[in-house]
Amino acid sequence: MYKIGLTGGIASGKSTVSEWLAQKGAPVIDADVVAREVVALGTPGLSELVAYFGDSILQGDGTLDRPKLGAIIFNDEAKRKMLNDILHRYIHERIDELAMMHYEQGFGAVIYDIPLLIETNWYKEMDEVWLVALEPEVQKARLMARNGLSEEEAQARISSQMSLADKKTYSQVIIDNNGTLEELMDQLIQLWQTKGDLFAKEDS
Numbered sequence: 540m541y542k543i544g545l546t547g548g549i550a551s552g553k554s555t556v557s558e559w560l561a562q563k564g565a566p567v568i569d570a571d572v573v574a575r576e577v578v579a580l581g582t583p584g585l586s587e588l589v590a591y592f593g594d595s596i597l598q599g600d601g602t603l604d605r606p607k608l609g610a611i612i613f614n615d616e617a618k619r620k621m622l623n624d625i626l627h628r629y630i631h632e633r634i635d636e637l638a639m640m641h642y643e644q645g646f647g648a649v650i651y652d653i654p655l656l657i658e659t660n661w662y663k664e665m666d667e668v669w670l671v672a673l674e675p676e677v678q679k680a681r682l683m684a685r686n687g688l689s690e691e692e693a694q695a696r697i698s699s700q701m702s703l704a705d706k707k708t709y710s711q712v713i714i715d716n717n718g719t720l721e722e723l724m725d726q727l728i729q730l731w732q733t734k735g736d737l738f739a740k741e742d743s
Contacts (some may be wrong), residue, residue: 540638541648541663541737545626546656548680548700552716552723556671557652559727565738566641568634570653577601577629578603584629584677645740657709658701672703672708673717 545560545567547553561567571617580602588596588603596608612619629639634651642650650669653661662668675697682693707713712730716723 540642542638542666543648543650544656544662544665544668545650545652545671546654546668546706548678548703549696550675550678550685553652553654553669555670555723556649556714556727560650561722563731564733565648565650566646567650567652568637570630570651571636573630573633573637574626577626577633583734586646587625591625596702647739647741649739657706662709665711668710669712669714670706671714673715676707677717705726
């Protein structure tokens, strides 16, 4: 099975690319969706979080209180690391299960949509890394417009992530999203023309 890691910074347009690829028939595994699934009510992941952090991280209905958990790990590096270690284990396990399901269905390749693909070293498991890229000033403007942030707030979020230049060094395919949506679509069509056959089912 050929593994393609799709990544990009905040407000990069990665979700737009991911959705387009899924519509074309590529099997896409969304790490953000999986991250929510593995701590849903009744899961081993949620039970392990409660065992470590206590019942105070739960809402009245027994589901995870994300703001409360966020407050607990805020400025506490040890607890943040523990949270990430627990989540990463369950997320990795579930993503591997989903990838195997796609493989058993006959797909030749799977897209791993993972925001922190490079930062978590998950890129090492990929055959290719596709990066949705845009320049910092464009990224800041889009983030401000999308989330209603001040320039300072937007800059702080961007600065907390790995730089575009660093991410490019790990990437085999660069999807430039500095322009219009139409220009992005043109690139994706060209990319699909060269890479689309990777996703063809063996029985097709």
